[in-house]
Amino acid sequence: MSAAVPRRGARQRDAAPVHAGPAIACRGVSVRFGDFQALTSVDLDVATGQTLALIGPNGAGKTTLLNALSGRLAMAGGRVQLRGRDITAAPIHARAKLGLGRSFQIINIFPEMTVLENLRLGAQPLAFGLQPFWRGVQGWPRLEERARAVAALVGLEDALDLPAAMLSHGRQRAVELGLALMADPPVLLLDEPLAGVGQAEIAATTALIERVRQGRTVLLVEHNMDVVMRVSDEVVVMMGGEVLTRGTPAQVRADARVRRAYLGEFRAAPGEESVHA
């Protein structure tokens, strides 16, 4: 945990070499809200290129962990590395520039603005002429072209000029994802991308997540277990602000402790069937 966020002016302009270690490495991450300990010493690695699902009952600390990773919340303790760089003290925009994108549990778009206008806003971190350092300047298309390309990726080419509020919930989720994709972040945090999406649109939104995860590292918080089983390489289960267990989707589904956690009656029992990180 020695490398530091590069200072302005010291930015690397060419495509960054692929980091060989984990894309995200958390060590001892703790978050407090007053007297309440929301996260207690969380250790978590997300391997480069993997899609890791983060599951757990309501209040487990999943969103809090994403907020700590993206810099929206100060940590009470611990360290975080992004692609080999220590970002523990880095502000939100610096993390974004280092390749971290995120979407939100509660849709975070501008309903009265068109899809195109929303996507342009998603490029705000880049609007100061600060290209993400993992892209060469010459390779960076103009904003509008980028917005159109992202719209095509998330299936919104036909809706560019519609106010976001006119779209179905599933398509508003696509706008939310599109905002996160404007900077083409190699590492993406997705907080319940299916929240509020109706049954009729689950398949399409799941297909979108499948598409978006290609070529990226994704940390996905999701309650829909069918989707988790389908799109993730591994699953981490959180409970009460701590990591309960980690395994393949099949291992986690078979874990009796996980079932109990979801039934709200978790008690550690000696010799209980479980998987471990």
Ligand SMILES: Nc1ncnc2c1ncn2[C@@H]1O[C@H](COP(=O)(O)OP(=O)(O)OP(=O)(O)O)[C@@H](O)[C@H]1O
């Ligand atoms: N800003 C805050 N101030 C005080 N307590 C908070 C704050 N944000 C979250 N908490 C508390 O921290 C705990 C973890 O919340 P968090 O939102 O991370 O849970 P979650 O796992 O994302 O749950 P859900 O599945 O419902 O989204 C909860 O007890 C919550 O009430």
Ligand SMILES: [Mg+2]
């Ligand atoms: Mg949450």
